[in-house]
Structures are given as structure tokens and as C-alpha cells.
Amino acid sequence: MFRFQAFHMYGIIGTAVVLGVIGVALIKRYNIRDFYGNAIQFQPKEKGLVRYLVGGSIFGLGWALSGACPGPIVVNIGYGFFAMIIVFVFANVGTFLYGYFKDRLPH
Amino acid sequence: MFFLLYFGQSFGFSSNLRTICAAAGLGKKVSFFDFDWKSKIWNLVFLVGAIIGGFVAHQFLTEPGAAVQISPATIEDLGKLGIGAPTSLQPDELFGWDAVFSLKGFLVLAVSGLLIGFGTRYAAGCTSGHAISGLSNLQWPSFIAVIGFFIGGLIMTFLILPLIL
Numbered sequence: 001m002f003r004f005q006a007f008h009m010y011g012i013i014g015t016a017v018v019l020g021v022i023g024v025a026l027i028k029r030y031n032i033r034d035f036y037g038n039a040i041q042f043q044p045k046e047k048g049l050v051r052y053l054v055g056g057s058i059f060g061l062g063w064a065l066s067g068a069c070p071g072p073i074v075v076n077i078g079y080g081f082f083a084m085i086i087v088f089v090f091a092n093v094g095t096f097l098y099g100y101f102k103d104r105l106p107h
Numbered sequence: 108m109f110f111l112l113y114f115g116q117s118f119g120f121s122s123n124l125r126t127i128c129a130a131a132g133l134g135k136k137v138s139f140f141d142f143d144w145k146s147k148i149w150n151l152v153f154l155v156g157a158i159i160g161g162f163v164a165h166q167f168l169t170e171p172g173a174a175v176q177i178s179p180a181t182i183e184d185l186g187k188l189g190i191g192a193p194t195s196l197q198p199d200e201l202f203g204w205d206a207v208f209s210l211k212g213f214l215v216l217a218v219s220g221l222l223i224g225f226g227t228r229y230a231a232g233c234t235s236g237h238a239i240s241g242l243s244n245l246q247w248p249s250f251i252a253v254i255g256f257f258i259g260g261l262i263m264t265f266l267i268l269p270l271i272l
Contacts, residue, residue: 002257004265005178013238016108020243023109034115043117045241045248046230052248053232056255059226059233063256064263067197068220070227070233071120071157073220078161083202086213089222093201094224095124101138105229 002064028033051107108109108239116149119236123154139228184223188272200272215271222259230255 001009026032028041032038061068066087068076073091076084098105108118126147134141155227160172167225182192192196199206206212227233227253238256241249 002260003181005180005182005184006176008177016239017242019247020108020239024243027112034113036115038110038115042244043218044244045237045246048146048248049251052251053255053258055226055227055229055231055260056237056252057259057265059230060256060259060261061267062219062224062226062259063234063262064220064260064268066223067201068223069120070124070223071154071233071235073223074154074158075161075164077120078163079165079196080162081197081202083204083207083216086182086207086216087223090217090220091224091227092124092127092220094221094231095127096133096137096140096224097221098225098228099125099128099133099137100126102139 001067048107052106054106063093108235108243111153117236118240119232120150120154120157121223121236123150124224125228126151138267166242188269211271226259 004010024042029043032040033093066073066084068084068087070091073084073088077088126144128134129140129142130151134144136240145152173195177193185198186192190200195247200234201212201215208238223233230237232249232252234253234256237246237252242253
């Protein structure tokens with residue numbers, strides 16, 4: 001994926017982002033409502049730098065090592081790659097560790 | 108993402124990991140998991156759907172012997188690292204039973220999980236929440252997060268994996 005030798009990763013994410021930006025802009029522009037008739041709301045992300053850069057890099061390391069981000073981990077389990085169960089279990093452990101050490105980390 | 112927005116939710120998968128920890132009762136030990144996780148059940152349903160999707164893809168949509176389509180250049184690069192050409196979706200060297208039952212193979216899987224779980228919560232999102240949803244909403248923090256994702260991914264791919272494999 002990270003060798004950029006095939007359309008696969010950068011192409012899928014790139015296409016999704018382009019469509020996403022256009023779609024979200026249209027939703028905002030025309031105040032498109034959801035299924036229940038409510039206004040579609042977008043939550044702004046909390047401000048920060050270190051958490052996004054460092055947290056993102058840590059996730060990126062895991063992403064390239066396993067070849068999957070959280071969604072694909074479970075898709076792979078459904079597909080039959082049960083080794084991904086190990087990845088999934090430890091992803092939850094990693095999440096717990098973050099929660100435990102959160103207040104000691106720079107954000 | 109648009110389907111989820113249409114039904115009043117949002118697209119962000121890694122928060123499921125936090126929900127699972129909360130549902131497991133870890134909110135009693137760590138305040139980060141002390142929240143109304145039941146309001147996030149819709150996302151757990153999405154997770155189950157993803158598992159079912161993987162199953163359906165394998166059972167009904169995959170031809171026997173079909174391998175993931177990667178470029179010849181990638182096959183060559185992976186070959187130098189000791190990974191054979193694709194025979195299915197994932198390389199057996201990392202995800203086969205031999206790997207699972209070997210110490211090194213198990214550690215690779217476990218450590219990748221730890222990095223994913225820790226990193227996604229620290230960054231408050233993964234590729235769905237930041238790269239797709241966040242960038243679609245033109246969020247600056249998401250752009251920084253995505254830069255982080257690629258820094259980590261490139262370091263692993265070009266510096267660390269060659270050492271491990």
C-alpha cells in the first residue's frame with residue numbers, strides 16, 4: 001500500500017475524499033436533512049497537534065504492519081483470516097492502554 | 108459515510124474499540140471508558156455488518172484461487188522481504204497458522220494490534236474518522252492526523268518491516 005505502486009490505497013482513499021468533500025459541501029449548502037427529518041450535523045474535531053501527529057503515526061505503524069485499519073481487521077475476520085482476531089484483541093488492549101495512560105500524554 | 112449521515116450518524120470506526128472496552132466494564136477502572144456506550148450500539152452493528160460483509164465477500168463473491176491484485180513492482184519488492192506472490196487476499200507468511208503459532212508471527216500480529224488500538228484513540232480516529240469524514244468536513248486536525256498516518260505507514264514499510272521480515 002505504502003509503496004504507491006498501485007491505485008489500490010491512495011486511489012480508494014483519494015476518490016473517497018473527493019466524493020466526500022463534494023457531498024458534505026452539498027449537504028451544507030442545501031441543508032439536506034436526514035431520514036428522520038433532522039438537520040445533518042457535523043462535529044468539528046478537537047484542536048490539537050501532538051495527539052494527531054503522534055497518535056496518527058503510532059496508528060500508521062500498526063496499519064502498515066498489519067495491513068489493515070480497524071474496519072478491515074474485522075472484515076478480514078469475516079473473510080476467514082482468523083489470525084486477525086489476534087490483531088483485533090490486541091487493538092482493544094491498545095485502546096485500553098491509551099485510556100489508562102491518557103492523562104500522562106501530551107495532547 | 109453518506110448512508111450513515113443520512114440516518115443521523117457518522118462514519119468513524121475506531122471508536123468501536125472504545126465502546127467495546129466500555130461495554131466490557133472497563134469504565135469502572137478508567138474514566139475514559141466511563142460513558143454512555145449504549146448510545147454507540149449502532150456503530151457496533153456496523154462492525155458486525157462489516158464481519159458479515161467479509162463473510163459474504165468470501166463465500167459468494169470470490170472465485171477459488173483468486174489473489175489480491177497488486178502491482179508486479181510490489182510483488183518484486185515483497186519477494187525481497189521473503190513474502191511470496193499473492194495466492195489470496197493476505198500473505199500466508201504473516202496470517203497463516205504457522206505465523207500465528209510462531210513467537211515472531213504472533214508478536215507481529217499482537218504489536219500491530221496494540222499500535223492500532225493505542226494510536227487510533229490517541230489521534231481520536233482512524234482512516235474512516237479522519238481521512239474520510241474529517242477531510243470531507245475540511246477539518247485541519249484530520250489533515251494533521253492523516254499526515255501522521257502516512258509518516259507511521261512509511262516508516263514501517265521502508266524502515267522497520269525490512270528489518271523484521
